[in-house]
Amino acid sequence: MAEIFFFIAGIGAIAGAVGVVTVRNSFYAVLALVGHLLSLAALFLLLRAQFVAAAQVIVYAGAVMVLYVFVVSYVAEGPFQSTPGAITGGARALAYLFAVVLAAELMIAMLGNGLEAVGHDGAPYDPGFGTPAAIGKLLLTKFLFPFEAASFLLLIAAVGAVVLARRRGSGIDPAFRPVLSVMDLVREERLGTMAETVHAGTGAGPAVGATAPLGAGGSDLAADGREAGW
Amino acid sequence: MAIGWYLAVSALIFTIGAAGVMTRRNPLVVLLCLELMLNAANLALIAFSRMHGNGDGQIFAIIVMVVAACEVTVGLGVIVAMHRRNLPIDVDELRELQG
Numbered sequence: 001m002a003e004i005f006f007f008i009a010g011i012g013a014i015a016g017a018v019g020v021v022t023v024r025n026s027f028y029a030v031l032a033l034v035g036h037l038l039s040l041a042a043l044f045l046l047l048r049a050q051f052v053a054a055a056q057v058i059v060y061a062g063a064v065m066v067l068y069v070f071v072v073s074y075v076a077e078g079p080f081q082s083t084p085g086a087i088t089g090g091a092r093a094l095a096y097l098f099a100v101v102l103a104a105e106l107m108i109a110m111l112g113n114g115l116e117a118v119g120h121d122g123a124p125y126d127p128g129f130g131t132p133a134a135i136g137k138l139l140l141t142k143f144l145f146p147f148e149a150a151s152f153l154l155l156i157a158a159v160g161a162v163v164l165a166r167r168r169g170s171g172i173d174p175a176f177r178p179v180l181s182v183m184d185l186v187r188e189e190r191l192g193t194m195a196e197t198v199h200a201g202t203g204a205g206p207a208v209g210a211t212a213p214l215g216a217g218g219s220d221l222a223a224d225g226r227e228a229g230w
Numbered sequence: 231m232a233i234g235w236y237l238a239v240s241a242l243i244f245t246i247g248a249a250g251v252m253t254r255r256n257p258l259v260v261l262l263c264l265e266l267m268l269n270a271a272n273l274a275l276i277a278f279s280r281m282h283g284n285g286d287g288q289i290f291a292i293i294v295m296v297v298a299a300c301e302v303t304v305g306l307g308v309i310v311a312m313h314r315r316n317l318p319i320d321v322d323e324l325r326e327l328q329g
Binding site: 030052060068072095102103111118124153 | 231232233234235236237238239240241242243244245246247248249250252253254255256258259261262263265266269272273274276277279280281282283284285286288289291292293295296297298299300301302303304306307308309310311313314319320321322
């Protein structure tokens with residue numbers, strides 16, 4: 001029974017991976033990756049990693065892929081609609097040659113290493129293996145430092161993503177800053193927050209679409225018409 | 231099922247992901263292929279964890295998932311910033327840093 005399940009999930013995972021690489025439309029590539037991740041979660045279940053399988057489905061196939069779908073549909077309506085395909089010519093042949101060599105090398109390293117345990121089913125059955133209780137105990141005792149480091153990494157990534165993808169204030173008149181709430185007194189100018197855009201829209205100053213005198217931060221985006229419309 | 235089967239699947243997925251990183255020019259798809267490679271490593275880690283009956287490999291896999299989520303967040307932020315600046319979404323066109 002486990003064999004049938006393994007081959008279904010394994011073929012699904014490999015087919016999903018091939019789909020990600022070959023499909024031209026990046027939206028379908030994301031959907032192929034979702035299928036791949038679900039098959040991979042089934043493989044994790046076969047390996048008795050219940051908690052990791054659940055996290056894979058919820059965090060990866062759920063949250064991260066939603067982020068992907070949003071960005072794909074956001075980027076798709078720009079002036080560069082023609083999505084670039086694969087490279088061509090000699091570089092492509094070289095890339096595939098490298099991939100085949102890599103596959104052969106990995107197979108030799110993993111299957112031809114002569115380790116006896118690789119040919120067996122693994123360790124004997126332990127009812128507590130892979131449960132959330134076991135994982136949580138390990139995370140909070142033996143692996144406390146990696147756990148904390150990972151949480152800091154997540155914080156840094158969240159801040160970095162906001163800084164990278166923020167609106168750089170165009171269409172906002174720096175001379176006209178109405179104080180509507182206490183936060184307006186402490187907020188710096190041109191942070192690209194939603195509040196600034198709202199103020200730019202409600203202000204009685206120059207029209208929103210007119211290019212306001214901009215600081216060094218936003219001048220390169222002053223001519224970007226799409227920004228002003230927000 | 232013997233552990234070797236899982237390792238073979240993991241090696242194949244890693245190779246497919248590496249081929250995608252090398253051949254595709256859309257940075258979104260390149261990020262997706264990076265995900266494939268990280269997931270192949272996760273599968274190998276969990277297979278070895280099962281082989282030894284030891285939970286450490288699963289912790290490692292969870293940390294890899296966290297790092298992958300961070301990488302996706304920052305990578306997609308870069309792509310959105312490229313889109314905002316009207317740069318082409320094509321890794322072959324972005325070669326200003328070339329010496």
